[in-house]
Amino acid sequence: MTTSELIWYLALTAITANMVRLLPILLIRGRITNRFVRSFLYYVPYVTLAVMTFPAIIQATDSPWAGTAALLLGILAAWRGYNLFVVATICCLAVVVFNAF
Amino acid sequence: MFNQQIANRLPHRFRRGTPLVQGMRDGLPIGIGYYAVAFSLGIIARNLGIPAWLGFASSLLTRASAGEYGAYSVIAIQATMVEVIGMAVVTNLRYLLMSTSLTQKVARRTPLWKRLLVGCCMTDEVFGISIAYPGQLPPSYPLGATIVAGLMWAAGTASGIVAGDILPEQVVSALSVALYGMFIAIIVPPSRQDRGIAVAVMASFALSGLCAILPIISTLSNGTRTILLTVIIAAAAAIIRPIQPQDIDNDNL
Structure with a gap:
């Protein structure tokens, strides 16, 4: 494939990806007052992130047990109130330690 | 005095600096995770014959892991432009929900161009730290995070294209859970409350x-x-x- 063809493909992807992000902002200007819609939007972020985390985390590592260790230690660390970076580091270290054995 | 009391109740990372600086600081750990993930994305791009500068530019402008993986997979089979658009819509549809959710967290009088800027910054992780921001969301916060994390995402893609697979398998395996660790850090604390x-x-x-x-x-x-x-x-x-x-x-x- 030529470089110019690749540019077209990738430009189209970039434009579409950003249009999807902008559409709701162009369409929804005010506050949403509907209780169901607000409740739905309240839960969306947590549900999306949870769905994307599991089972992906145990499929990301060579051994599913390493991913499971990362998941459990990550939940424990986050429960104890450690910040984003510390929790992510603990998950990585869990995999390193698990793979060492 | 009153402001100080509010500040004391905020998580540590929100206490100091302007929203832009806070965003850039919170964007750094995200960027480190991005770099690792983008590196593996770059290896796929390299196999498709995408030059490093193009990988950098497209990653910087698209900023979507699943979206870019999806794009590469349809490019690999030389799909039609319609399929490319379809793939981009499906793999990025969650951003539609996230954008909608965040429109409710931005201050009421925020001008449209700043709202659109917040929308463009939308990725899973930037969204995650943005919903965790106490109170209303200043548009410069996700922007700061995107400046840092987006550049590292693009740099990771370019590195993967240039350097190929020099990272040992063990390192890639460990880094691959970093993103999920960040997700966990976002969803667990509100679950407690x-x-x-x-x-x-x-x-x-x-x-x-x-x-x-x-x-x-x-x-x-x-x-x-x-x-x-x-x-x-x-x-x-x-x-x-x-x-x-x-x-x-x-x-x-």
């Missing part, structure tokens, strides 16, 4: 795990499953445990 969120998160884990092994459903792409499960579970949670009426008047959602 709100039982509705806790139950929704546990249901999400269970159903997502189930859908990954069930016949037929497991053949759907990850992006499609994510959208379907999000809509179903969040709708169920909204029906079973709607947020309280007083929260509806609350700008913080």
Whole structure:
């Protein structure tokens, strides 16, 4: 494939990806007052992130047990109130330690 | 004095600096995770013959892991432009939900161009730290995070294209869970405070795990499953445990 063809493909992807992000902002200007819609939007972020985390985390590592260790230690660390970076580091270290054995 | 009291109750990372600086600081750990993930993305781009500068530019402008993986897979089979657009819509559809959710957290009088800027910054992780921001969201916060994390995402892609697979398999394996660690750090603390969120998160884990092994459903792409499960579970949670009426008047959602 030529470089110019690749540019077209990738430009189209970039434009579409950003249009999807902008559409709701162009369409929804005010506050949403509907209780169901607000409740739905309240839960969306947590549900999306949870769905994307599991089972992906145990499929990301060579051994599913390493991913499971990362998941459990990550939940424990986050429960104890450690910040984003510390929790992510603990998950990585869990995999390193698990793979060492 | 009063402001100091509020500040003391905020998580440590929100106490100092302008929203832009706070965003850049919170964007750094995200960027480190991005760099690692983008590196593996770059290896795929390299195999497709995408030059490093193009990988850098497209990653900087697209900023979507699943979206870019999807794009590369349709490029590999020399798909039509319609298929490229279709793939981009499906793999990025969750950003539509996230953008909608965040429009409710930005201050009422924010001008449109700043709202659009917030929308353009939308990635899973930037969204995650943005919903964790106390009170209304200043548009410069996600912008700061995107400046740092987006550049590292693009740099990771370019590095992967140039350097190929020099990182040992063990290192790639360990780094690959960094993103999920960040997701966990975002969803667990609110689960401690709100039982509705806790139950929704546990249901999400269970159903997502189930859908990954069930016949037929497991053949759907990850992006499609994510959208379907999000809509179903969040709708169920909204029906079973709607947020309280007083929260509806609350700008913080």
